[in-house]
Structure formats: structure tokens, C-alpha cells
Amino acid sequence: MTAARPILIGMYDSSYTRRVAIALSLYGLPFERRAWSVGKDFDRISQYSPLGRAPTLVLEDGEVLTESAMMLDYLDQLVGPQRALLPATGLARRDALRLIALATGAIDKAVLIVLERIFRPVEMHSEAWLSRCRIQVDGALHELDRHCTARAGHDWLVGDAMTHADIAVACFTTHLRESLPLELAPYPALRTHVDRCEALPVFRQHYAPFDAPVPASDHDAQATVA
Numbered sequence: 532m533t534a535a536r537p538i539l540i541g542m543y544d545s546s547y548t549r550r551v552a553i554a555l556s557l558y559g560l561p562f563e564r565r566a567w568s569v570g571k572d573f574d575r576i577s578q579y580s581p582l583g584r585a586p587t588l589v590l591e592d593g594e595v596l597t598e599s600a601m602m603l604d605y606l607d608q609l610v611g612p613q614r615a616l617l618p619a620t621g622l623a624r625r626d627a628l629r630l631i632a633l634a635t636g637a638i639d640k641a642v643l644i645v646l647e648r649i650f651r652p653v654e655m656h657s658e659a660w661l662s663r664c665r666i667q668v669d670g671a672l673h674e675l676d677r678h679c680t681a682r683a684g685h686d687w688l689v690g691d692a693m694t695h696a697d698i699a700v701a702c703f704t705t706h707l708r709e710s711l712p713l714e715l716a717p718y719p720a721l722r723t724h725v726d727r728c729e730a731l732p733v734f735r736q737h738y739a740p741f742d743a744p745v746p747a748s749d750h751d752a753q754a755t756v757a
């Protein structure tokens with residue numbers, strides 16, 4: 532398939548999808564979107580991505596990118612090092628990547644917790660597994676809060692301008708807050724930073740409240756009943 536603009540598949544309650552949409556917007560790159568759910572629209576998404584996940588980015592020439600980090604890398608290359616939302620080299624780049632890795636690690640664990648609750652009957656939940664995931668989420672948030680505290684007086688997490696680190700930390704923390712759900716009171720510096728980012732128009736424009744995915748089979752059953 533070829534298209535006039537890249538097509539971003541995914542809903543904005545997916546923080547991975549939001550990250551990519553916000554970067555596209557900040558770079559001034561027009562795109563179309565298909566707000567398909569990873570639950571009920573799994574088959575539709577799978578026609579483009581063998582992983583059936585969101586986000587999926589279909590480029591103008593039909594090439595398909597199936598991982599948000601790869602999409603951001605592609606976009607960074609497209610706009611060039613002067614405009615890329617990631618420091619090009621050195622400690623600043625490692626710092627940004629470290630923060631992104633922490634936020635991504637936390638969200639990966641949160642997604643596992645949420646999917647366990649959605650797809651597995653409650654009597655089959657492993658409390659040991661759920662509690663291990665939660666400890667990992669809290670560990671990452673603690674470290675992010677420590678970094679935000681150390682950056683008091685700065686607008687951004689790294690350097691003097693917004694980077695992918697600010698976008699990732701804000702999008703992923705908001706998702707954790709809504710999907711687990713989770714109180715940010717124990718992480719006050721992180722909460723302040725996230726609230727400030729989320730108040731920006733570009734974050735507001737690419738936001739949807741968390742809506743737990745309904746597995747395709749349950750959705751079919753609900754549709755039959757309705």
C-alpha cells in the first residue's frame with residue numbers, strides 16, 4: 532500500500548502511540564491515523580503488522596515500522612540531528628536514553644500487569660508475578676523522581692530543550708497513573724514534571740483516557756448479546 536502521508540495505527544490511550552504522535556507533531560510532519568484498538572481491531576492491525584500491536588507506522592511507500600523506538604529513530608533521521616529530539620552524543624544522550632529506558636521498563640511491566648488482569652481469570656493470577664512487576668514499576672518511578680528532584684530549576688529532564696526523554700516519561704507515567712492505577716504522591720518531583728508536560732497543547736491534542744482493551748472474542752460475544 533502507498534499513501535500520501537504516513538499512517539499511524541493506534542489509539543491515544545496507548546502511550547507508545549502517543550509518543551510517536553507527539554514527535555510527528557513537534558517535527559511538523561503530517562500523518563493520518565487509524566484509531567484501532569489492539570483488542571477488538573487485532574485482525575485489522577495484523578494485516579499491517581505481524582505483531583498486531585500499536586503503534587504501527589505505515590510509511591508512504593508501504594514500508595511498515597512495528598516498534599515505537601524504531602519509528603522515533605526513523606523520524607529523528609528524517610528531520611536531521613539539528614532538530615532531533617535526542618542529544619546527538621555524549622553524556623546528555625546517555626542520560627536521555629537512560630531515562631527513556633527506565634520509563635519504558637516501567638510501562639512494559641505495567642502492561643504485563645494490566646494484560647494479566649484482562650486476559651487471565653482472577654483465580655489463575657500469579658500474585659508473586661504481579662508483585663514482582665509492581666516492585667519493578669516502583670523502582671523505576673523512584674529513580675525518575677530522583678532525577679526530577681536533581682533537575683529542580685530546569686524546565687526539561689536533559690539540557691535546555693524538550694527531548695524524547697520528557698515525552699516518554701510524561702506519556703508512560705500518565706499511562707501508569709491511569710491503567711494500574713497508581714498514585715504519584717510518593718513521587719512529587721516526577722508528578723510536577725509530568726503535569727507540566729501534560730498541560731502543553733501538543734500533549735493534550737494527542738491524549739485519550741485509558742480504556743482497557745477488550746479481547747476480540749469478548750468483544751464479539753458482547754456484540755452478539757447487544
Ligand SMILES: N[C@@H](CCC(=O)N[C@@H](CS)C(=O)NCC(=O)O)C(=O)O
Pocket residue numbers: 544545546547569583584585586597598599600642
Ligand atoms: N515495544 C513496543 C510495545 C508496543 C505495545 O506493547 N503496545 C501495546 C499497546 S499499548 C499492544 O499492542 N498490546 C497488545 C499486544 O501486545 O498484544 C513498542 O514500543 O512499540
